Amino acid sequence: MFQPTEDILALDAMFNQELVDCLPGIFYLYEVIGDEAYLKRWNNKHQTVTGRTPEELLNANLMSFVGEETQPYLKECFNVLIETGSVKNVYANILSKEDGEVPYVFEGFGFSLHNRNFFMGMGMDVSDLMSAKEQIKRLELQKQQKEKELFSIALQEQEKEELLQNVLLKLENIERQDVNHLRSKDIKTLTSEIKNHFSTHDNWRVFKKLFKEIHYNFFETLSATHPNITKGELKYCAYLKMQMHTSEVCSIMNISKEGLAKKRYRLKKKLGLKPEEQLDEYIISF
Known part of the structure; x- marks a missing residue:
């Protein structure tokens, strides 16, 4: 010195x-x-x-x-x-x-x-602290990117389902009107394939896999706490966990705001939440 x-x-x-x-x-x-x-x-x-x-x-x-x-x-x-x-x-x-x-x-x-x-x-x-902050920032950016991908997957799936539903309705209508046996048989085959898509093709698995990369044990913990929760309700809870806007959820689920409000009410009651408790905050806590 x-x-x-x-x-x-x-x-x-x-x-x-x-x-x-x-x-x-x-x-x-x-x-x-x-x-x-x-x-x-x-x-x-x-x-x-x-x-x-x-x-x-x-x-x-x-x-x-x-x-x-x-x-x-x-x-x-x-x-x-x-x-x-x-x-x-x-x-x-x-x-x-x-x-x-x-x-x-x-x-x-x-x-x-x-x-x-x-x-x-x-x-x-505070070199280590600053490095940790940079790492957290990078992880947050990655999380935001993955959540955008999740939203895109959910929206694309909904649009595809709507398209197939419309095609199926039109084919069934043609089938009822068509007198040509051969064409009717082809249409039946096509409608059968489309219906089979709805029963076997599940983009939910893709969504769930990507979602778990961000939120890990969310589905397991929520399901363990509420064993009677359905797959559809789990999917909606995932949207809440992602803090999606009401308009985005309505678009993805093809539901009106009034219909969504009823769904929220039923889910809140099913989860045993008190009137003063917020559904969004409860789901985000998992």
Whole structure:
């Protein structure tokens, strides 16, 4: 540690260098002169992280430890410290000669000594925290993308079902009117294939698989809590879990808002919810 000059010997009685060197983060003590702050005390961690010599650290300006883009923000935090006497949760990248910019969270507390103003505080490395936040952000973006895919699958399936239903109705109508036995037989075969599609082809499996990649045990937990819940109700609960808008759900389920309201009422009653309890909040909690 660089030896202090005579003008700040009074600080020696207040700080134990061995103690501050044991702190897990960087320690600093600045003297406030006008609108600027100059470093007067630090610990070994501060010196190691910044990569500066004791001569470079002594009387270094506060702003010299961050990049130009961060200085306006740091200046605002410094002003808060001057006005209120303390500041916490200041997130900024500290400049390091070896590692470039290292994310830290800082705090400071002001005090006066012999008619001179100072502030001291600590900074903690939050590299792991910032990495975790970035990972969470990436996962959230992936989740949003998958939910868009889920919505698209559900909507496409509904549109296809409607189309096949219309074709089936028209074919059955032609079958009843057609007197040609051969054509009638072909139409029966076609209608049989379409009906078979409704009984065997289940896009719900695709939807469910993709949904479980996002919400894991949602279906299992909900079904275990409410064993009598049907597949159709599970599907609607999945839409609630995705926080779809009412208009989107009505479109996918091909149901009116009034019909959806009745469905919600029956489901809420089936789940045993009290009148004051919200169905959406209950489903989202799973």
